[in-house]
Amino acid sequence: MNIPDGLTTAPTLLYVEDDRATRELISLVITNKFPDVTLLQASNGQEGLALFKKHAPDIVLTDMQMPVMDGITMAKEIKQLNKEAKIIVISAHNDTGHIIDAIDIGINHYVLKPINHNKLRAVIGQCMTSIKWERQIREQEKFIRKLSRAVEQSPVAIIITDTSGTIEYVNPRFTQLTGYTSAETIGKKPHILKSGETPPEEYRKLWEIISGGGEWWGEFHNRKKNGELYWASASISPITNGNEQITHFIAFQEDITERKQAEETIKQMAYYDTLTGLPNRHLFNELMHLALAQAHRHNRLLAVLFLDLDRFKHINDTLGHTVGDQLLQASAHRLKECCRRDRDTVARRGGDEFIILLPDIDDVQEAVRVAQKIIDAFTQVFVLPDIELFISTCIGISIFPNDGRDTETLIKNADMAMYRAKEQGRSRYHLYTSSMDEQAFRRLTMENSLRKALQREEFSLYYQPKVNIKTGQIVCLEALVRWQNPEMGLILPNQFIPLAEDTGLIIPLGEWVLRTACAQNKTWQLLNYPPMRVAVNFSPRQFQQPRLTDMVEQILGEADLAPCWLELELTENVMLQNVEKTVQTLNRLSNLGIHISIDDFGTGYSSLSYIKKLPIQTLKIDRSFVHDINTNADDAAIAIAVITMAQSLRLNVIAEGVETLEQMKLLDGLNCPEMQGYLFSKPLPVAEMTTLLSNIKWPDMTWKDPTLH
Numbered sequence: 062m063n064i065p066d067g068l069t070t071a072p073t074l075l076y077v078e079d080d081r082a083t084r085e086l087i088s089l090v091i092t093n094k095f096p097d098v099t100l101l102q103a104s105n106g107q108e109g110l111a112l113f114k115k116h117a118p119d120i121v122l123t124d125m126q127m128p129v130m131d132g133i134t135m136a137k138e139i140k141q142l143n144k145e146a147k148i149i150v151i152s153a154h155n156d157t158g159h160i161i162d163a164i165d166i167g168i169n170h171y172v173l174k175p176i177n178h179n180k181l182r183a184v185i186g187q188c189m190t191s192i193k194w195e196r197q198i199r200e201q202e203k204f205i206r207k208l209s210r211a212v213e214q215s216p217v218a219i220i221i222t223d224t225s226g227t228i229e230y231v232n233p234r235f236t237q238l239t240g241y242t243s244a245e246t247i248g249k250k251p252h253i254l255k256s257g258e259t260p261p262e263e264y265r266k267l268w269e270i271i272s273g274g275g276e277w278w279g280e281f282h283n284r285k286k287n288g289e290l291y292w293a294s295a296s297i298s299p300i301t302n303g304n305e306q307i308t309h310f311i312a313f314q315e316d317i318t319e320r321k322q323a324e325e326t327i328k329q330m331a332y333y334d335t336l337t338g339l340p341n342r343h344l345f346n347e348l349m350h351l352a353l354a355q356a357h358r359h360n361r362l363l364a365v366l367f368l369d370l371d372r373f374k375h376i377n378d379t380l381g382h383t384v385g386d387q388l389l390q391a392s393a394h395r396l397k398e399c400c401r402r403d404r405d406t407v408a409r410r411g412g413d414e415f416i417i418l419l420p421d422i423d424d425v426q427e428a429v430r431v432a433q434k435i436i437d438a439f440t441q442v443f444v445l446p447d448i449e450l451f452i453s454t455c456i457g458i459s460i461f462p463n464d465g466r467d468t469e470t471l472i473k474n475a476d477m478a479m480y481r482a483k484e485q486g487r488s489r490y491h492l493y494t495s496s497m498d499e500q501a502f503r504r505l506t507m508e509n510s511l512r513k514a515l516q517r518e519e520f521s522l523y524y525q526p527k528v529n530i531k532t533g534q535i536v537c538l539e540a541l542v543r544w545q546n547p548e549m550g551l552i553l554p555n556q557f558i559p560l561a562e563d564t565g566l567i568i569p570l571g572e573w574v575l576r577t578a579c580a581q582n583k584t585w586q587l588l589n590y591p592p593m594r595v596a597v598n599f600s601p602r603q604f605q606q607p608r609l610t611d612m613v614e615q616i617l618g619e620a621d622l623a624p625c626w627l628e629l630e631l632t633e634n635v636m637l638q639n640v641e642k643t644v645q646t647l648n649r650l651s652n653l654g655i656h657i658s659i660d661d662f663g664t665g666y667s668s669l670s671y672i673k674k675l676p677i678q679t680l681k682i683d684r685s686f687v688h689d690i691n692t693n694a695d696d697a698a699i700a701i702a703v704i705t706m707a708q709s710l711r712l713n714v715i716a717e718g719v720e721t722l723e724q725m726k727l728l729d730g731l732n733c734p735e736m737q738g739y740l741f742s743k744p745l746p747v748a749e750m751t752t753l754l755s756n757i758k759w760p761d762m763t764w765k766d767p768t769l770h
């Protein structure tokens with residue numbers, strides 16, 4: 062910082078003298094001694110005054126006795142114009158009266174005639190020096206005023222303390238920032254701002270640096286007068302005197318609370334899930350990385366629990382995203398409650414997937430206990446703002462070091478174990494085993510082949526008759542899909558339908574089945590076979606697809622098949638999902654004239670009152686009850702109950718999986734009018750089914766007594 066030294070421009074001197082020769086001589090004396098001086102000359106007071114007004118010289122050297130206006134009168138006028146002007150009077154008089162007059166006017170120097178040149182030079186020199194000092198002081202004052210205005214108006218809070226840290230000055234911004242006025246602050250130490258959030262170690266370092274003459278900069282987490290916390294970016298440096306001794310410290314504090322909050326938000330967004338506040342996958346991976354290093358070093362076990370919420374997608378789709386979000390938040394909370402607060406990490410991986418890290422466990426059972434605790438916790442109802450819900454979860458567990466030594470493997474294996482748990486039903490956990498890798502690989506290979514199978518026309522339909530046991534007529538042919546893969550051979554639907562469900566491929570596949578079955582039925586009708594229904598299975602996902610009815614209607618139209626010749630087989634579970642929409646869709650399909658039957662009846666949880674609401678025509682007794690119907694009283698009782706129920710609801714009933722004559726006779730005796738099973742025919746490809754249809758003489762009562770075969 063440069064402080065102005067006062068003499069940047071040379072002074073101007075006005076010399077007033079009526080005697081020309083004297084004027085020229087003295088002018089020469091002056092310019093010889095002070096070559097930088099700008100010299101103005103006048104021959105009387107009036108001229109001098111005019112020049113003064115015009116040029117405002119710093120020094121006026123004047124004779125006393127002059128025509129027109131004398132020196133004293135001119136000096137008086139000049140002093141009125143500028144009291145700071147330095148006036149040197151040259152006079153022949155040295156009586157006290159004149160001198161007092163001169164003092165009254167404010168004349169600065171008095172030089173007697175005859176003029177002593179040295180004396181005159183010395184007097185002018187003195188004037189120049191005092192002009193220099195005055196200018197310097199004026200400019201320094203101006204500069205200090207500017208400086209203090211800058212400090213006062215600074216957008217940065219400034220604190221000046223003495224060497225013991227006692228505050229001597231704070232600027233208005235400091236008051237604005239902290240709420241402390243300068244009266245409340247001066248005489249105190251800056252620790253009035255301490256919040257306890259900045260580690261004491263930081264203050265010690267600070268003092269060490271500044272008392273050693275260095276500059277400290279860093280961040281404080283301070284407290285305002287009203288108790289609010291704020292972040293300040295601060296720099297503190299010593300102020301020294303000319304002898305390099307520290308006399309004060311000056312601190313600058315800038316409020317960076319908003320920036321800190323923005324940083325915090327960014328950090329939060331980068332590492333935490335915004336919906337649940339749980340760590341996200343990035344943070345989880347980092348924490349897992351550290352935990353693995355620890356487990357490795359201390360030879361400890363570590364568990365990864367991977368879980369998702371059963372039926373979450375369905376809840377989200379049917380009850381809306383708000384409920385979905387609330388459920389995720391509540392689940393996150395419940396998961397945290399099941400874990401060790403200070404040790405375990407519960408993270409959200411995305412969607413309804415959560416992942417839990419249990420570092421430092423004693424044995425596998427400890428992970429199993431946590432998994433069971435979570436499953437149990439999820440059996441409690443979730444009370445959300447607008448709805449109460451039950452939801453379950455399936456958990457996969459992998460353990461370090463047995464099931465993987467790195468984050469990726471452990472997560473992948475826990476994920477795989479979760480799928481295995483899901484396959485076994487709801488509310489399950491499963492520990493990873495190495496055989497799962499192989500299964501996963503097979504599943505992946507199958508998934509890839511399945512994606513290409515439709516295009517490559519590897520699917521075909523087999524048909525299996527449903528027979529009316531009283532009339533011996535085939536009332537319906539159930540279409541059952543088969544997949545003939547060049548590498549894997551013939552694959553049965555139970556092996557690939559669930560995969561098609563999971564991957565969504567069931568939608569195009571189901572459409573193909575429906576189109577092919579309807580077209581085939583029409584072909585048989587055109588070939589003049591007695592008309593019968595063709596039954597097509599609909600899986601849950603297929604049934605939930607949007608615009609299902611439009612699709613069915615369109616396919617019927619394309620095949621030119623009357624809707625009464627189409628039967629849709631739905632499992633009980635299909636019906637239990639999204640009840641309201643199911644009833645709506647079924648009504649639309651039924652109103653078209655399509656026959657609806659419930660497959661595998663008795664295995665689900667349908668209640669009688671629910672069934673009554675649905676526009677269905679047939680209940681199908683599941684083959685698991687038919688298989689042992691002659692030997693197992695419970696199975697027989699269920700079959701009887703279903704038949705009785707169907708009768709009371711005026712519904713048709715059919716038993717599937719009838720393989721033996723005994724089964725058929727027993728069911729006939731129970732008044733089950735329709736049957737399906739190997740006893741009558743296995744599912745057959747089109748050509749064979751056509752041959753079968755051609756060979757039956759209608760009505761063919763050999764169905765009634767298969768012993769006649």
Ligand SMILES: Nc1nc2c(ncn2[C@@H]2O[C@@H]3COP(=O)(O)O[C@H]4[C@@H](O)[C@H](n5cnc6c(=O)[nH]c(N)nc65)O[C@@H]4COP(=O)(O)O[C@H]3[C@H]2O)c(=O)[nH]1
Nearest residue numbers: 541542553554555558574598599600718719720738739744
């Ligand atoms: N043990 C025994 N089994 C018999 C007997 N009679 C018929 N079956 C078998 O029982 C299954 C009857 O079909 P489902 O219960 O609808 O069960 C079907 C159905 O749920 C599903 N499925 C088949 N085709 C399709 C399709 O095109 N779409 C959908 N979504 N699912 C299909 O795959 C399941 C299995 O189909 P398949 O393997 O063809 O197995 C068929 C059939 O071959 C019998 O007397 N004894």
